Amino acid sequence: MSPKTENIHNRSERYVYYDVSDEEDHSLSLPCSPAPSAGSEGCLVRENFPLTDSRELQSKRQKGRRRSQVKNEVTVIKQKKNRRIKANDRERNRMHNLNSALDALRSVLPTFPDDAKLTKIETLRFAHNYIWALSETLRMADHSLFNMAQEGMTDSFEKFSKTCLMVDLSSPNSSCSSSSDWDSLYSPGSQSSRYSATDMDDFISQSSSCLRYTDCC
């Protein structure tokens, strides 16, 4: 096999490779179609060589560009996939952090061990109402203390101050709270008004009575 023939043969091999994904290459190699086999050799030798060669160079460049385009697309797809995986990972972590925060919130809410775990929405609603209830309790306690001070009950005031501030309202073991008391705050009901004003009033009165009936008074 002469060098020239070998060269042509190599070209035809390359054609076969690029023709798979390139329709324009078909048009370029049309004179030698249908198959760039033995006929193609005659084709290339017969035509004026420089023209064929420049066409080939052009074709090579186009093919090179397309190959790098394909490569780029593959890279972009890989990059996108990689970014998605990383984003999913971050999102998972974010949700885990959110859940940890909810767990922390649950842990400071007064529930009983045998209670079913509060759902997310229950936790948020309960926390909201619990804070409100504690605020109300404080307000009422302040009011009571103020009245007591006004009446000159200095001893009672001091005693109240020392001991009642230590009352742990949030403790499920608190003597004045029971499971049902706390259940009333998040007992099953309509989602929209799960913790009714009545429930909260009950809670406040119970909390207040707790303050009133602990060993401080």
Place this chain on the structure above:
DNA sequence: TAGGCCATCTGGTCCT
């Protein structure tokens, strides 16, 4: 089996 809850994925939007 329907409905509720949850975890995860995904694409969009906004911000740095």
Place this chain on the structure above:
DNA sequence: AGGACCAGATGGCCTA
């Protein structure tokens, strides 16, 4: 560009 946040979609699990 990349990260945070959000909301919708989806599928799994559990319970009444």
